[in-house]
Amino acid sequence: MASAFEYAPAPESRGIVDIAPSYGLFIDGEFVEAADGKVFKTVSPSTEEVLSEVAQAGEADVDRAVKAARKAFGKWSALPGSERAKYLFRIARIIQERSRELAVLETLDNGKPIKETRDADLPLVAAHFFYYAGWADKLEHAGFGPNAKPLGVAGQVIPWNFPLLMLAWKIAPALATGNTVVLKPAETTPLSALFFADICRQAGLPKGVVNILPGYGDAGAALVAHPDVNKVAFTGSTAVGKEIARTVAGTHKKVTLELGGKGANIVFDDAPIDQAVEGIVNGIFFNQGQVCCAGSRLLVQESIQDELLDSLKRRLSTLRLGDPLDKNTDIGAINSEEQLSRITSLVEQGEAEGAERWSPACEIPTSGYWFAPTLFTNVTQAHRIARDEIFGPVLSVLTFRTPDEAVAKANNTPYGLSAGIWTEKGSRILAVAGKLRAGVVWSNTFNKFDPTSPFGGYKESGFGREGGRHGLEAYLAPSSPEGER
């Protein structure tokens, strides 16, 4: 659709961030090479430019990092909570000070629009550190007993979709409760975690309290399996989550898993259509749909299907796909070639199974990994695009006639992470929200996050909650009146 006025390019300067040609692993307060000297390259998904060469952690490095974290644990856990709090407050402040630099870095390494790193990721990252900083000296009031103790060394494995935000979700509560950390960022997005290592240095955090090990799945597996790790936290795919659950079976490791989702976004016939459309767009096209709680299944009440789809298509035609550093970009690059091919193959399967594919007219850049916002109609519950997590900008549209049918269809998935409800009727919101088997229900809104608000899934979307008072539980051994543990 041609518009009267074109947008002029509005690129954010990348000059604000200095990316070194190479980075080491961050162990015991130092940047070091991998034991076997291995390195890998991290590229910008929007241009395929090599950003840096990063040391690749192996089993020996995991062992070294866990030892450093163990050594640091005694002193760190013995610090008065008020002192630990001050370290976390320092970190939060430094993140705020460097947020523009980090936003640009994250956009370069991940491919997501600067609009999102600047306005969503970074403010939330700082907010998480602030929130958990305040818990560090109030743990006896958190409801886990008067003597709730840290567990020890936390092994944390995070995904590439929100690299720095997932780091914050993992590290902030771990440190607040007195644990020490070995964190493995994803292989496609290691840079912001390495910059975070530098923030730890600036904050004067004691050596070994935070260790960062860029690497692949093998390093993550070694970390999860390490006998001296007391707590495993993972965000990622359900398949890997199941593998982790098997690995820790029979041990005393505490585990939390934030896994996949196939969120239903339910629109009733009395919903405010314009707001619902914005919510649908935000639900599935935020972060290129690479969000575990994305509203990837749109359930529309049959009577308003045509009207809603017309509005939705019109809105999708205004989305701007392109340079993630441009401040007017809505849709950035897909994180990796591998992810792009996964999305492509699932979408092809959707077409092959008879669903109807639609995308707005949109120019795709010639280099980098891109996928146009895509919508499928004529989708049934049996279609793979209605069952599998695509983790890309692909929306499957299904219909329903009654609230009961909407609930049944929404719950017809092994996942249970998120859901959306759009209706003007309050009692319907509360009734439907009560019946949905999902950890987060957004009504008349979508994809909202806050450090005070617990987040996590039912069923195969994993166990445990992150955020809020609930998020502390994952890192504490309660002082049980039964005298156990």
Added chain:
Amino acid sequence: MSTADKNDKTERAERLSVFKTYKLYVGGKFPRSESGRVYEVTDAKGNWLANVPLSSRKDARDAVVAARKAFGAWSGATAYNRGQILYRIAEMLEGRREQYVREVADAEGLSPAKAKSNTAKAAAQVDAAIDRWVWYAGWTDKIAQVVGGGNPVAGPFFNLSSPEPTGVVAVLAPQESSFLGLVSVVAPVIATGNTAIVVASEKSPLPALSLGEVLATSDLPGGVVNILSGRTAEIATPLAAHQDVNAIDLAGADDVLAKELEIAAADNLKRVLRPQPVDYTATPGIDRMTAFLETKTVWHPTGSLGASGSSY
């Protein structure tokens, strides 16, 4: 039925006591095992007490179906109503206290050698078990206030977290504490709105099977608690692997079995409560309830509807 009866050589020795055929408790009914098998249960001295059903995998699957069917109504019942029913269980148990004292004494080798002091010990266990139902009856309408609540998010949103039952829970009852241990693991599961499939202590299943009779007359809807007797490992294996079981309490599994079951449970990411040393006579914490609760967080805008600028 008990050895005490059989050793009774008083003037009424002529009367033959009536044995009870112990049966499973599934879906509110008392079926025999589908397999037609039984095994012999003896007291601590090896005296025969009863033949009890040796449940099969099919019995386990039937119990899951019954528990799933009961879940909607039970989890949807008001917390007040659930509390009333749990208290009713205590009432019914109190009336049959003597029977349970005898069964626990037999099961746990507390009779007949030092009959008096051992009966006192068994009685203490039964009293504690009855009191435990009362304790959990009081929790049903309080746990949500303790572990849920409003979240002060930085934005114009109403944001509320509430605990919800995780679903169908397989409970492997502790092997040693045949009644107090059993009640201690079953009550928290159903207090929070879950439904349960309970695998009774393998060696001492009689108090568990008798509990079914009490539950059946306590207004507890059929299927909320289902009780199976048999080989723990044999019944637990299909339960741990069952795709329609949401959680498993491994209290009654040894370390080897527990690990095996935890691996099987990973297949649909069941919530797992690992075995741990527990003193069942102590006041329980809330861990056994929270282990089988999910947290649901609901967001809603307050007033402002965002970019559109419209409002309430």
